[in-house]
Amino acid sequence: MEQTVITTEHGSGGAATAALIDGIFAKAFDNPVLAQMEDSAVVPGAGEIAVTTDSFVVDPLFFNGGDIGRLSVCGTVNDLLMRGAVPKYLTCGFILETGLLVEELKCIAASMAATAKEAGVTIVAGDTKVVEGGGGLYINTAGIGFAQGREIGARQIQPGDVIILSGNLGEHHAAILSERLSIDTDIASDCAPLVEMVRALMTSDVTVHAMRDITRGGLATILKEMAETSGLTFELKESGLPVTPKVRDFCGLLGLDPLYMGNEGKMAVMVPESDADEALRLIRASAYGAHAAVVGRVSAGEPGQVVVETAVGGRRNIDVLRGEGLPRIC
Amino acid sequence: MEQTVITTEHGSGGAATAALIDGIFAKAFDNPVLAQMEDSAVVPGAGEIAVTTDSFVVDPLFFNGGDIGRLSVCGTVNDLLMRGAVPKYLTCGFILETGLLVEELKCIAASMAATAKEAGVTIVAGDTKVVEGGGGLYINTAGIGFAQGREIGARQIQPGDVIILSGNLGEHHAAILSERLSIDTDIASDCAPLVEMVRALMTSDVTVHAMRDITRGGLATILKEMAETSGLTFELKESGLPVTPKVRDFCGLLGLDPLYMGNEGKMAVMVPESDADEALRLIRASAYGAHAAVVGRVSAGEPGQVVVETAVGGRRNIDVLRGEGLPRIC
Known part of the structure; x- marks a missing residue:
């Protein structure tokens, strides 16, 4: 890799592509499976596997608290965790735009490698394509986890369940928007793999009915979708x-609602009321869970409704995000 | 889905994204796993799994003999097959550019669904993102197959092996280039899933040492890579x-070498000489294998060399593709 900028030659499938892969990805993700460089990786499996995929198009590529590489590992790892699976393998597909700095790509690969290590997953397969463009890149990661034989999902939610949020809302959204608008703030993205808190819950006596990470569309959108799937009412x-004063001020300034802001290292968990204290304790004791809180309850009232009791004592039904939201937040 | 063109709203993660997914992808890929719409799909696994990923950025999206949707299924299915695995699951990540016609996206999804059915794989997870652009799209597919407990790969190739090519060279490359240059030809892409021929080989008494599908960089590039990995000499x-007269004329016109042209439905197979006749018979009797031929032999001569005996009796060493190749061929 003597070149400093990505060119169409790196997408040839020939010598330049091989040099790019050897010089950057194989080095950063170094492991015996990937080193075989065959058409597909053969790895140990399990009786039941969890499978997911996510593409990342975040703009800018680097932001306070993370970068597209860390994001691409966290997003997919978290999707596996939300079904109670143990994340094991990632694949990564890079679509590079011509003009991308090789140095930036190296930083992003290093960030992916570090985050994969933190999350306990191995990058077992990859692919690189090049398109004409303005120096950006897109990353797709697909993930495979070993399922643990427990049904976890919106259909398992029961009336009487408590809704726990694993931490403060809105940080990722506020961090991306700050970068894009050049607003001077020190709000950092919450981008993180939720491996530790999910492992703590799954290896405890807590009965976890459902988990969902909070990404595009915010808490409101995921709760509305889960309420509809479960046919129950969620009351918040x-x-x-939980919102930090800084993020609350940021929202006030720009007229944003934290309920619709994207996070990248937070989840909502539904557990029976009898397990709520223990679940909260476990999450708070885990990495990225210090600010966890009970935010709502599930009842059998009106199917599919999410009702918020406002600060002044009113009630409003909330819906999924309508309209554009923040483009290219993840 | 009442809108006719993709807008940034479709990337919100909210109502418009859900309408896009329900209206197009969930319909086209309809199956009980995908219908659960959870963060990840939980599916039956196996003791050993094969894993691969591929992104598709082909330009144009539709071409004689296929489209980006068919290509995105074939490419990944073929990568699983090349390790002797039985392809089972696909994930698909769509990156849509604003301006893309919804009608085109529907055609592409339908083509993916039909090709997945032909190949016997289920699309179990998906993701959709939207970026600003000129009406194009990129597709990533990751694939999971059940490995069959046999070591198949370049390291298994032996001196004395015969190299079989499953059909004619260069069709996909010539078809894409014809579209791009508006050359009036009826050469169609060979884009196809090689499920049937691989199953025929794997369930026979033929000892398969290695298989590799021929994509970017052409036969020359994959053989050179395999020769280097195996430490053996390949002689062609x-x-x-095998090249059709039409493709040969096309190559003559444009000064192209079929050895470096990409296919999307062809493979090279290495088997012991004693199994060559049976392997050839099985491939020829399979879908997409009618024009299979023995094209070369493996010896222990010079490690990592691929030597071609030219039509006039000379010998030349061939290398991987140097330079750009054809941009965005897959």
Whole structure:
């Protein structure tokens, strides 16, 4: 890799592609499976596997608290965790735009490698394509986890369940928007793999009914979708939603609602009320879970409704995100 | 889906994204796993699994003999097959550019669904992102197959092996280039899933040492890579390479070498000489294998060399593709 900028030659499939792969990806993701460089990786499996995929188009590529590489590992690892699976393998597909700095690509690969290590997953297969463009890149990661034989999902939610949020809302959204608008703030993205808190819950006596990570569309969108799938009512108290003063000020300034802002290292968990204290304790003791809080309850009232009790005592039904949201947040 | 063109709203993660997924992908790929719409799919696994990923950026999206959707299924299915695995699951990540016609996306999804059915794989997870652009799209597919407990790969190739090519060279490359240059030809892409011929080989008494599908960089690039990995010499006869008269004329016109042209439905297979007749018979009797031929032999001569005996009796060493190749061929 003597070149400093990506060119169409790196997409040839020939010598330049091989040099790119050897010089950057094989080095950063170094492991015996990937080193075989065959058409596909053969790895140990399990009786039941969890499978997911996510593409990342975040703009800018680097932001306070993370970068597209860390994001691409966290997003997919978290999707596996949300079904109670143990994340094991990642694949990564890079679509590079011509003009991308090789140095930036190296940083992103290093960030992916570090995050994969933190999350305990191995990158077992990859692919690189090049398109004409303005120096950006897109990353797809697909993930495979070993399922643990427990049904976890919106269909398992029961009336009487408590809704726990693993931490403060809105940080990733606020960090990306700050970068894009050049707003001077020190709000950092919450981008993180939730491996530790999910492992703590799954190896405890807590009965986990459902988990969902909070990404595009925010808490409102995922809760509305889960309420519809479960056919139950979710009731939240606006005053109980954990938001830092900095993010609250940021939202006030720009007229944003934290309920619709994307995170990248937070989840909502539904557990029976009897397990709520233990679940909260376990999450708070885990990495990235210090600010976890009970934010709502599930009832059998009106199927598919999410009702928020506002700070002044009113009630409003909330819906999924309508309209554009923030483009290219992840 | 009442809108006719993709907009940034379709990337929000909210209502418009859900309408896009329900209206197009969930319909086209309809199956009980995908219908659960959870963060990841939980599916039956196996003791050993094969894993691969591939992104597709082909330009144009539709071409004689296929489209980006068919290509995205074939490419990944073929990569699983090349390790002797039985392809089972695909994930698909769509990156849509604003301006893409919804009608085109529907055609592409339908083509993916039909090709997945032909190949016997289920699309179990998906993701959709939207970026600003000129109406194009990129597709990533990751694939999971059940490995069959046999070591198949370049390291298994032995001196004395015969190299079989499953059909004619260069069709996909010539078809894409014809579209791009508006050359009036009826050469169609060979884009196809090689499930049937691989199953025939794997369930026979033939000892398969290695298989590799021929994509970017052409036969020359994959053979050179395999020769280097195996530490052996591959000897080919130029006159024995199967190329149709139409593709040969096309190459003559544009100064192209079929050895470096990409296919998307062809493979090279290495088997012991004693199994060559049976392997050839099985491939020829399979879908997409009618024009299979023995094209070369493996010896222990010079490690990592691929030597071609030219039509006039000379010998030349061939290398991997140097330079650009044809941009965005797959």
